[in-house]
Amino acid sequence: MRVSISSKCVGCGVCSAINPEVFEISINFAVVNPFYITGNEESCIDAAIECPVKAIDIRE
Template sequence: MNAIVSDACIGCGLCAGTCPDVFHMGDDGLAHGSGVPAGQEDLAQEARDNCPVSAITIEE
């Protein structure tokens, strides 16, 4: 699985706070995603579901 953050990101940091193994805040002030490690799927999906601007996609 891979987590992708779109240009819609507003940099609120919710995803990085929810699932820091997958999401991090970049120097640009926006969130960036990565591969989803085993055992982190539920947290990554929670971050996606709670994103206030629906900027996160998780691909198989």
């Protein structure tokens, strides 16, 4: 699984609240830690669903 953040991100922190292992907020923008995606796939998908501006892109 690949997870990326688009420029639509507003740094709200919803993704890091759902999945703090993978998503971190840095200077009002979410960054992805790819090393923790494996094993956290479900909460990556949950974060993408809950992102208010649909800035999280998930690909297999």
